[in-house]
Amino acid sequence: MTDTLPGNVLLVVEDDEGLQRQLKWAHESCHVLCASDRSEAIEMLRAHEPAVVTLDLGLPPDPDGTSEGFATLEAILRLKPDTKVIVATGHGAHDSALRAIALGAYDYYRKPVDIDQLGLIVARAFQLHALEAENRRLESSADGKVLGSMITAAPAMLKVARTIERVATADVSVMLLGASGTGKELLARAVHDQSGRKGGFVAINCAAIPENLLEAELFGYERGAFTGAVKSNIGKIELAEGGTLFLDEVGDIPLPLQVKLLRFIQERVIERIGGRSPIAVDTRIVCATHQDLEAMITAGRFREDLYYRLAEIVVTIPSLAERPGDAVLLARHFLNLFARELNASVKSFAPDAIAAIDSHAWPGNVRELENRLKRAVIMADGKTIGAGDLDLGGGNANEGALPINLRAAREIADRRAIHQALTRTEHNISGAAKLLGISRPTLYDLIKQYSLVS
DSSP states (O other), X not given: OOOOOSSOEEEEEOSOHHHHXXXXXXXXXXXXXXXXXXXXXXXXXXXXXXXXXXXXXXXXXXXXXXXXXXXXXXXXXXXXXXXXXXXXXXXXXXXXXXXXXXXXXXXXXXXXXXXXXXXHXXXXXXXXXXXXXHHHHHHHHHSOEETTTEEOOOHHHHHHHHHHHHHTTSSOOEEEEOOTTSOHHHHHHHHHHHHTOSSOEEEEETTSSOHHHHHHHHHOBOTTSSTTOOSOBOOHHHHTTTSEEEEETGGGSOHHHHHHHHXXXXXXXXXXXXXXXXXXXXXXXXXXXXXXXXXXXXXXXXXXXXXXXXXXXXXXXXXXXXXXXXXXXXXXXXXXXXXXXXXXXXXXXXHHHHHHHHHOOOTTHHHHXXXXXXXXXHHOOSSEEOHHHHTOOSOOGGGGSOOSSHHHHHHHHHHXXXXXXXXXXXXXXXXXXXXXXXXXXXXXXXXXXTXXXX
Protein backbone atom coordinates (compact mmCIF):
# COMPACT_ATOMS: atom_id res chain seq x y z
CA MET A 1 0.00 0.00 0.00
CA THR A 2 1.32 3.46 -0.87
CA ASP A 3 1.59 6.37 1.53
CA THR A 4 -0.58 9.20 0.25
CA LEU A 5 1.20 12.54 0.27
CA PRO A 6 -0.50 15.90 -0.26
CA GLY A 7 -0.09 17.71 -3.58
CA ASN A 8 2.51 16.95 -6.25
CA VAL A 9 5.26 14.53 -5.25
CA LEU A 10 8.77 14.97 -6.68
CA LEU A 11 11.48 12.37 -6.16
CA VAL A 12 15.07 13.65 -6.41
CA VAL A 13 17.52 10.80 -7.12
CA GLU A 14 20.92 12.37 -6.44
CA ASP A 15 23.88 11.24 -4.31
CA ASP A 16 25.13 14.81 -3.70
CA GLU A 17 23.49 15.83 -0.40
CA GLY A 18 24.22 19.51 -1.02
CA LEU A 19 22.41 19.38 -4.35
CA GLN A 20 19.60 17.43 -2.70
CA ARG A 21 19.05 20.27 -0.23
CA GLN A 22 19.26 22.85 -3.01
CA LEU A 23 16.64 21.07 -5.11
CA LYS A 24 14.42 20.53 -2.10
CA TRP A 25 14.52 24.24 -1.34
CA ALA A 26 13.90 25.18 -4.98
CA HIS A 27 10.73 23.07 -5.23
CA GLU A 28 8.83 24.16 -2.13
CA SER A 29 5.54 24.08 -4.06
CA CYS A 30 5.62 20.26 -4.14
CA HIS A 31 6.42 17.49 -1.69
CA VAL A 32 10.08 16.57 -2.32
CA LEU A 33 11.56 13.18 -1.47
CA CYS A 34 15.26 12.34 -1.85
CA ALA A 35 17.07 9.12 -2.68
CA SER A 36 20.82 8.51 -3.06
CA ASP A 37 20.90 5.25 -5.04
CA ARG A 38 18.80 2.88 -7.11
CA SER A 39 17.47 0.71 -4.27
CA GLU A 40 16.40 3.74 -2.25
CA ALA A 41 14.80 5.31 -5.34
CA ILE A 42 12.78 2.16 -6.07
CA GLU A 43 11.71 1.95 -2.43
CA MET A 44 10.49 5.58 -2.57
CA LEU A 45 8.76 4.92 -5.91
CA ARG A 46 6.86 1.94 -4.53
CA ALA A 47 5.89 3.73 -1.34
CA HIS A 48 4.87 7.16 -2.66
CA GLU A 49 4.36 6.84 -6.46
CA PRO A 50 5.83 10.27 -7.32
CA ALA A 51 4.55 11.92 -10.47
CA VAL A 52 7.95 13.40 -11.39
CA VAL A 53 11.50 12.16 -10.81
CA THR A 54 14.76 14.05 -11.34
CA LEU A 55 17.49 11.47 -11.88
CA ASP A 56 21.25 11.94 -11.90
CA LEU A 57 22.70 9.34 -14.25
CA GLY A 58 25.92 9.24 -12.24
CA LEU A 59 24.78 7.15 -9.27
CA PRO A 60 26.84 4.87 -7.01
CA PRO A 61 28.34 2.36 -7.48
CA ASP A 62 29.14 3.96 -10.85
CA PRO A 63 29.27 7.70 -9.99
CA ASP A 64 31.67 8.46 -12.85
CA GLY A 65 29.65 6.57 -15.45
CA THR A 66 26.01 6.21 -16.45
CA SER A 67 25.29 2.47 -16.16
CA GLU A 68 23.61 2.69 -12.75
CA GLY A 69 21.63 5.76 -13.75
CA PHE A 70 20.24 4.07 -16.85
CA ALA A 71 19.44 0.93 -14.85
CA THR A 72 17.50 3.11 -12.40
CA LEU A 73 15.66 4.85 -15.25
CA GLU A 74 14.61 1.51 -16.75
CA ALA A 75 13.48 0.20 -13.35
CA ILE A 76 11.36 3.30 -12.68
CA LEU A 77 9.62 3.19 -16.05
CA ARG A 78 9.07 -0.55 -15.79
CA LEU A 79 7.34 -0.20 -12.42
CA LYS A 80 5.43 3.03 -13.14
CA PRO A 81 5.44 3.89 -16.86
CA ASP A 82 3.51 7.15 -16.43
CA THR A 83 6.25 8.69 -14.26
CA LYS A 84 7.88 11.77 -15.81
CA VAL A 85 11.61 11.21 -15.39
CA ILE A 86 13.97 14.16 -15.96
CA VAL A 87 17.58 13.03 -16.22
CA ALA A 88 20.66 15.05 -15.31
CA THR A 89 23.52 14.51 -17.72
CA GLY A 90 27.16 15.32 -17.19
CA HIS A 91 28.95 12.41 -18.77
CA GLY A 92 28.84 12.55 -22.58
CA ALA A 93 25.88 14.83 -22.19
CA HIS A 94 24.43 14.72 -25.70
CA ASP A 95 24.63 10.96 -26.24
CA SER A 96 23.38 10.22 -22.74
CA ALA A 97 20.44 12.59 -23.18
CA LEU A 98 19.42 11.00 -26.48
CA ARG A 99 19.64 7.51 -25.01
CA ALA A 100 17.59 8.52 -21.97
CA ILE A 101 14.85 10.03 -24.14
CA ALA A 102 14.84 6.89 -26.30
CA LEU A 103 14.34 4.78 -23.18
CA GLY A 104 11.31 6.87 -22.17
CA ALA A 105 12.64 9.78 -20.11
CA TYR A 106 10.45 12.90 -20.26
CA ASP A 107 13.28 15.45 -20.54
CA TYR A 108 16.85 16.18 -19.47
CA TYR A 109 18.99 18.98 -18.05
CA ARG A 110 22.73 19.50 -18.00
CA LYS A 111 24.95 19.97 -14.99
CA PRO A 112 25.82 22.31 -13.42
CA VAL A 113 22.17 22.79 -12.53
CA ASP A 114 20.30 25.94 -13.48
CA ILE A 115 17.60 25.94 -10.77
CA ASP A 116 15.24 28.23 -12.65
CA GLN A 117 15.47 26.23 -15.87
CA LEU A 118 14.98 22.95 -14.01
CA GLY A 119 12.01 24.46 -12.18
CA LEU A 120 10.28 25.14 -15.50
CA ILE A 121 10.95 21.61 -16.73
CA VAL A 122 9.59 20.12 -13.49
CA ALA A 123 6.47 22.32 -13.62
CA ARG A 124 5.73 21.25 -17.20
CA ALA A 125 6.23 17.61 -16.23
CA PHE A 126 3.69 17.90 -13.40
CA GLN A 127 1.21 19.57 -15.76
CA LEU A 128 1.60 16.84 -18.38
CA HIS A 129 1.31 14.07 -15.78
CA ALA A 130 -1.91 15.62 -14.42
CA LEU A 131 -3.34 16.02 -17.92
CA GLU A 132 -2.59 12.41 -18.86
CA ALA A 133 -4.06 11.17 -15.57
CA GLU A 134 -7.25 13.14 -16.22
CA ASN A 135 -7.47 11.76 -19.76
CA ARG A 136 -7.14 8.22 -18.43
CA ARG A 137 -9.84 8.91 -15.85
CA LEU A 138 -12.20 10.26 -18.49
CA GLU A 139 -11.52 7.35 -20.82
CA SER A 140 -12.13 4.82 -18.06
CA SER A 141 -15.37 6.51 -17.04
CA ALA A 142 -16.55 6.76 -20.63
CA ASP A 143 -15.66 3.29 -21.92
CA GLY A 144 -18.67 1.70 -20.26
CA LYS A 145 -16.72 -1.23 -18.82
CA VAL A 146 -18.38 -3.37 -16.18
CA LEU A 147 -17.32 -6.69 -14.69
CA GLY A 148 -13.77 -5.81 -15.66
CA SER A 149 -14.04 -6.15 -19.43
CA MET A 150 -17.66 -6.09 -20.58
CA ILE A 151 -18.52 -2.87 -22.39
CA THR A 152 -22.08 -1.60 -21.99
CA ALA A 153 -24.18 1.34 -20.91
CA ALA A 154 -27.55 -0.29 -21.61
CA PRO A 155 -29.84 -0.79 -18.58
CA ALA A 156 -30.63 -4.36 -19.63
CA MET A 157 -26.96 -5.36 -19.66
CA LEU A 158 -26.19 -3.45 -16.48
CA LYS A 159 -28.93 -5.53 -14.83
CA VAL A 160 -27.21 -8.68 -16.14
CA ALA A 161 -23.90 -7.44 -14.72
CA ARG A 162 -25.45 -6.84 -11.30
CA THR A 163 -26.91 -10.34 -11.36
CA ILE A 164 -23.51 -11.84 -12.24
CA GLU A 165 -21.87 -9.94 -9.38
CA ARG A 166 -24.45 -11.25 -6.91
CA VAL A 167 -24.35 -14.90 -7.92
CA ALA A 168 -20.64 -15.21 -8.66
CA THR A 169 -19.62 -15.97 -5.08
CA ALA A 170 -22.49 -18.40 -4.46
CA ASP A 171 -21.76 -22.08 -5.07
CA VAL A 172 -24.52 -22.56 -7.65
CA SER A 173 -24.67 -23.55 -11.30
CA VAL A 174 -25.36 -20.68 -13.69
CA MET A 175 -27.07 -20.95 -17.07
CA LEU A 176 -26.60 -18.16 -19.61
CA LEU A 177 -29.28 -17.86 -22.27
CA GLY A 178 -28.86 -15.70 -25.33
CA ALA A 179 -28.39 -15.60 -29.08
CA SER A 180 -25.07 -16.38 -30.70
CA GLY A 181 -22.62 -13.50 -30.44
CA THR A 182 -24.10 -11.86 -27.34
CA GLY A 183 -21.04 -12.50 -25.18
CA LYS A 184 -21.96 -15.64 -23.22
CA GLU A 185 -18.35 -16.79 -22.77
CA LEU A 186 -17.30 -13.30 -21.66
CA LEU A 187 -19.99 -13.40 -18.97
CA ALA A 188 -19.02 -16.92 -17.98
CA ARG A 189 -15.46 -15.70 -17.44
CA ALA A 190 -16.86 -12.85 -15.37
CA VAL A 191 -18.68 -15.34 -13.14
CA HIS A 192 -15.38 -17.16 -12.60
CA ASP A 193 -13.31 -14.01 -12.10
CA GLN A 194 -15.76 -12.66 -9.54
CA SER A 195 -16.12 -15.99 -7.73
CA GLY A 196 -12.74 -16.01 -6.02
CA ARG A 197 -12.19 -19.65 -6.97
CA LYS A 198 -8.49 -20.52 -7.12
CA GLY A 199 -8.64 -22.97 -10.01
CA GLY A 200 -8.69 -22.11 -13.68
CA PHE A 201 -11.42 -21.31 -16.19
CA VAL A 202 -11.88 -24.15 -18.69
CA ALA A 203 -14.23 -23.81 -21.66
CA ILE A 204 -15.57 -26.44 -24.04
CA ASN A 205 -17.98 -26.00 -26.94
CA CYS A 206 -20.22 -29.05 -26.83
CA ALA A 207 -21.48 -28.43 -30.37
CA ALA A 208 -18.00 -28.35 -31.89
CA ILE A 209 -16.89 -31.82 -30.74
CA PRO A 210 -18.19 -35.04 -32.36
CA GLU A 211 -20.58 -36.99 -30.15
CA ASN A 212 -18.26 -40.01 -29.87
CA LEU A 213 -15.39 -37.80 -28.61
CA LEU A 214 -17.27 -35.48 -26.28
CA GLU A 215 -17.35 -37.95 -23.37
CA ALA A 216 -13.56 -38.39 -23.54
CA GLU A 217 -13.07 -34.62 -23.68
CA LEU A 218 -15.23 -34.06 -20.61
CA PHE A 219 -14.35 -37.04 -18.41
CA GLY A 220 -10.94 -38.14 -19.70
CA TYR A 221 -9.85 -41.74 -20.18
CA GLU A 222 -7.39 -44.33 -18.93
CA ARG A 223 -4.68 -45.93 -20.99
CA GLY A 224 -6.07 -48.80 -23.07
CA ALA A 225 -9.69 -47.69 -22.64
CA PHE A 226 -10.15 -47.85 -26.42
CA THR A 227 -8.10 -48.23 -29.57
CA GLY A 228 -5.59 -45.40 -29.74
CA ALA A 229 -5.64 -44.61 -26.02
CA VAL A 230 -1.90 -45.09 -25.58
CA LYS A 231 -1.80 -43.02 -22.40
CA SER A 232 -4.20 -41.69 -19.78
CA ASN A 233 -5.77 -38.33 -20.42
CA ILE A 234 -7.36 -35.85 -17.99
CA GLY A 235 -10.74 -34.50 -19.06
CA LYS A 236 -11.98 -30.92 -18.95
CA ILE A 237 -13.93 -31.50 -15.70
CA GLU A 238 -10.75 -32.52 -13.89
CA LEU A 239 -8.75 -29.72 -15.50
CA ALA A 240 -11.20 -27.25 -13.96
CA GLU A 241 -10.65 -28.62 -10.44
CA GLY A 242 -11.10 -25.78 -7.96
CA GLY A 243 -12.23 -23.52 -10.77
CA THR A 244 -15.00 -23.21 -13.35
CA LEU A 245 -16.03 -25.38 -16.32
CA PHE A 246 -17.92 -23.50 -19.02
CA LEU A 247 -20.15 -25.76 -21.11
CA ASP A 248 -21.01 -23.74 -24.21
CA GLU A 249 -23.97 -24.96 -26.28
CA VAL A 250 -24.96 -27.39 -23.53
CA GLY A 251 -28.12 -28.26 -25.47
CA ASP A 252 -25.96 -30.27 -27.90
CA ILE A 253 -24.86 -32.80 -25.27
CA PRO A 254 -26.29 -36.20 -26.33
CA LEU A 255 -28.79 -37.89 -24.00
CA PRO A 256 -26.54 -40.78 -22.87
CA LEU A 257 -23.84 -38.32 -21.83
CA GLN A 258 -26.40 -36.15 -20.04
CA VAL A 259 -26.90 -39.01 -17.56
CA LYS A 260 -23.19 -39.14 -16.73
CA LEU A 261 -22.99 -35.34 -16.43
CA LEU A 262 -25.99 -35.36 -14.07
CA ARG A 263 -24.26 -37.90 -11.82
CA PHE A 264 -21.17 -35.72 -11.63
CA ILE A 265 -23.18 -32.61 -10.71
CA GLN A 266 -25.13 -34.51 -8.03
CA GLU A 267 -22.24 -36.42 -6.46
CA ARG A 268 -19.20 -34.33 -7.48
CA VAL A 269 -17.29 -37.43 -8.56
CA ILE A 270 -16.34 -38.69 -12.01
CA GLU A 271 -14.96 -41.84 -13.56
CA ARG A 272 -12.68 -41.65 -16.55
CA ILE A 273 -13.50 -43.88 -19.52
CA GLY A 274 -11.94 -47.25 -18.74
CA GLY A 275 -11.42 -46.28 -15.11
CA ARG A 276 -12.84 -48.01 -12.06
CA SER A 277 -12.05 -45.56 -9.28
CA PRO A 278 -14.27 -42.53 -8.62
CA ILE A 279 -12.42 -39.21 -8.61
CA ALA A 280 -13.72 -36.38 -6.43
CA VAL A 281 -13.74 -33.06 -8.29
CA ASP A 282 -14.64 -29.59 -7.02
CA THR A 283 -15.63 -27.91 -10.27
CA ARG A 284 -18.29 -25.26 -10.69
CA ILE A 285 -20.48 -25.48 -13.80
CA VAL A 286 -21.47 -22.48 -15.89
CA CYS A 287 -23.31 -23.33 -19.10
CA ALA A 288 -24.77 -21.49 -22.05
CA THR A 289 -27.07 -22.12 -24.96
CA HIS A 290 -29.08 -20.30 -27.60
CA GLN A 291 -31.58 -23.17 -27.77
CA ASP A 292 -34.96 -23.46 -26.04
CA LEU A 293 -34.15 -26.16 -23.50
CA GLU A 294 -37.69 -26.30 -22.15
CA ALA A 295 -38.95 -27.15 -25.65
CA MET A 296 -36.19 -29.76 -25.94
CA ILE A 297 -37.32 -31.27 -22.62
CA THR A 298 -40.88 -31.54 -23.97
CA ALA A 299 -39.51 -33.18 -27.12
CA GLY A 300 -37.50 -35.65 -25.02
CA ARG A 301 -34.11 -34.37 -26.23
CA PHE A 302 -32.93 -32.90 -22.91
CA ARG A 303 -33.27 -34.33 -19.42
CA GLU A 304 -35.47 -32.28 -17.12
CA ASP A 305 -33.52 -33.29 -14.00
CA LEU A 306 -30.25 -32.15 -15.62
CA TYR A 307 -31.86 -28.87 -16.67
CA TYR A 308 -32.82 -28.01 -13.09
CA ARG A 309 -29.35 -28.92 -11.86
CA LEU A 310 -27.74 -26.65 -14.45
CA ALA A 311 -30.29 -23.85 -14.21
CA GLU A 312 -30.08 -23.01 -10.51
CA ILE A 313 -29.54 -19.42 -11.67
CA VAL A 314 -30.67 -18.43 -15.16
CA VAL A 315 -29.35 -15.22 -16.74
CA THR A 316 -30.91 -14.08 -20.02
CA ILE A 317 -28.61 -11.95 -22.16
CA PRO A 318 -30.28 -9.33 -24.38
CA SER A 319 -29.36 -9.06 -28.04
CA LEU A 320 -27.34 -6.08 -29.24
CA ALA A 321 -30.51 -4.66 -30.80
CA GLU A 322 -32.04 -4.59 -27.30
CA ARG A 323 -29.10 -2.60 -25.91
CA PRO A 324 -29.63 1.00 -27.16
CA GLY A 325 -26.36 2.90 -27.53
CA ASP A 326 -24.12 -0.12 -26.98
CA ALA A 327 -23.42 -0.66 -30.69
CA VAL A 328 -21.71 2.74 -30.97
CA LEU A 329 -19.91 2.26 -27.64
CA LEU A 330 -18.58 -1.13 -28.75
CA ALA A 331 -17.73 0.17 -32.21
CA ARG A 332 -15.46 2.85 -30.74
CA HIS A 333 -13.77 0.20 -28.59
CA PHE A 334 -13.18 -2.10 -31.59
CA LEU A 335 -11.92 0.78 -33.72
CA ASN A 336 -9.27 1.65 -31.13
CA LEU A 337 -8.34 -2.02 -30.73
CA PHE A 338 -8.05 -2.87 -34.41
CA ALA A 339 -6.42 0.43 -35.37
CA ARG A 340 -3.53 -0.39 -33.02
CA GLU A 341 -3.22 -3.88 -34.48
CA LEU A 342 -4.03 -3.44 -38.16
CA ASN A 343 -4.10 0.17 -39.38
CA ALA A 344 -2.75 2.90 -37.10
CA SER A 345 -3.81 5.65 -39.52
CA VAL A 346 -7.52 5.10 -38.74
CA LYS A 347 -8.59 7.49 -35.98
CA SER A 348 -12.37 7.98 -35.93
CA PHE A 349 -15.82 7.49 -37.46
CA ALA A 350 -17.54 9.80 -39.91
CA PRO A 351 -21.03 10.95 -38.81
CA ASP A 352 -22.71 8.73 -41.42
CA ALA A 353 -20.88 5.69 -40.01
CA ILE A 354 -22.12 6.43 -36.49
CA ALA A 355 -25.65 6.77 -37.85
CA ALA A 356 -25.37 3.48 -39.75
CA ILE A 357 -24.02 1.63 -36.69
CA ASP A 358 -26.75 3.01 -34.45
CA SER A 359 -29.56 2.12 -36.85
CA HIS A 360 -28.40 -1.37 -37.92
CA ALA A 361 -30.23 -4.32 -36.32
CA TRP A 362 -27.04 -6.39 -35.81
CA PRO A 363 -28.57 -9.86 -36.19
CA GLY A 364 -25.13 -11.35 -35.52
CA ASN A 365 -24.84 -9.31 -32.32
CA VAL A 366 -21.43 -8.29 -30.95
CA ARG A 367 -19.59 -10.87 -33.06
CA GLU A 368 -21.01 -9.35 -36.25
CA LEU A 369 -20.12 -5.84 -35.07
CA GLU A 370 -16.56 -6.92 -34.25
CA ASN A 371 -16.09 -8.52 -37.67
CA ARG A 372 -17.51 -5.47 -39.47
CA LEU A 373 -15.18 -3.14 -37.62
CA LYS A 374 -12.13 -5.30 -38.28
CA ARG A 375 -12.90 -5.29 -42.00
CA ALA A 376 -13.60 -1.54 -42.00
CA VAL A 377 -10.29 -0.73 -40.28
CA ILE A 378 -8.37 -2.85 -42.78
CA MET A 379 -10.17 -1.43 -45.82
CA ALA A 380 -10.33 2.24 -44.80
CA ASP A 381 -8.32 4.54 -47.08
CA GLY A 382 -8.00 7.53 -44.78
CA LYS A 383 -8.16 8.45 -41.11
CA THR A 384 -11.95 8.18 -40.91
CA ILE A 385 -14.28 5.21 -41.32
CA GLY A 386 -17.38 6.06 -43.32
CA ALA A 387 -20.68 4.22 -43.69
CA GLY A 388 -19.46 2.69 -46.95
CA ASP A 389 -16.49 1.08 -45.21
CA LEU A 390 -18.86 -0.83 -42.91
CA ASP A 391 -20.64 -2.47 -45.87
CA LEU A 392 -23.90 -2.86 -43.98
CA GLY A 393 -25.85 -3.04 -47.22
CA GLY A 394 -28.95 -1.16 -48.20
CA GLY A 395 -28.94 1.07 -45.17
CA ASN A 396 -29.66 4.75 -45.40
CA ALA A 397 -27.12 6.80 -43.49
CA ASN A 398 -29.89 9.15 -42.44
CA GLU A 399 -31.85 6.38 -40.75
CA GLY A 400 -29.76 6.65 -37.61
CA ALA A 401 -30.08 10.43 -37.33
CA LEU A 402 -31.85 11.93 -34.35
CA PRO A 403 -35.59 12.58 -34.83
CA ILE A 404 -36.49 16.16 -35.65
CA ASN A 405 -38.23 16.71 -32.30
CA LEU A 406 -39.49 14.96 -29.18
CA ARG A 407 -42.90 14.18 -30.69
CA ALA A 408 -41.24 12.32 -33.58
CA ALA A 409 -39.01 10.44 -31.15
CA ARG A 410 -42.08 9.45 -29.12
CA GLU A 411 -43.80 8.14 -32.23
CA ILE A 412 -40.76 6.02 -33.16
CA ALA A 413 -40.63 4.57 -29.65
CA ASP A 414 -44.41 3.96 -29.57
CA ARG A 415 -44.37 2.18 -32.92
CA ARG A 416 -41.50 -0.07 -31.88
CA ALA A 417 -43.02 -0.95 -28.49
CA ILE A 418 -46.48 -1.66 -29.95
CA HIS A 419 -45.00 -3.80 -32.72
CA GLN A 420 -42.97 -5.84 -30.21
CA ALA A 421 -45.96 -6.30 -27.89
CA LEU A 422 -48.24 -7.42 -30.73
CA THR A 423 -45.58 -9.83 -31.99
CA ARG A 424 -45.02 -11.37 -28.55
CA THR A 425 -48.75 -11.90 -27.98
CA GLU A 426 -49.48 -13.07 -31.55
CA HIS A 427 -51.55 -9.90 -32.10
CA ASN A 428 -53.76 -10.46 -29.09
CA ILE A 429 -54.90 -6.94 -28.23
CA SER A 430 -55.69 -7.68 -24.58
CA GLY A 431 -52.33 -9.37 -24.03
CA ALA A 432 -50.42 -6.61 -25.85
CA ALA A 433 -52.20 -3.92 -23.83
CA LYS A 434 -51.22 -5.69 -20.59
CA LEU A 435 -47.59 -5.89 -21.73
CA LEU A 436 -47.61 -2.17 -22.55
CA GLY A 437 -49.36 -1.21 -19.32
CA ILE A 438 -52.25 0.55 -21.11
CA SER A 439 -55.94 -0.11 -21.67
CA ARG A 440 -57.36 -1.87 -24.73
CA PRO A 441 -59.11 1.30 -26.00
CA THR A 442 -55.84 3.26 -25.70
CA LEU A 443 -54.00 0.60 -27.69
CA TYR A 444 -56.74 0.63 -30.35
CA ASP A 445 -56.40 4.41 -30.59
CA LEU A 446 -52.61 4.20 -31.00
CA ILE A 447 -52.92 1.50 -33.66
CA LYS A 448 -55.33 3.73 -35.54
CA GLN A 449 -53.22 6.87 -35.00
CA TYR A 450 -50.05 5.23 -36.37
CA SER A 451 -51.91 3.24 -39.07
CA LEU A 452 -50.61 -0.04 -37.68
CA VAL A 453 -52.16 -3.30 -38.79
CA SER A 454 -53.51 -5.30 -35.86
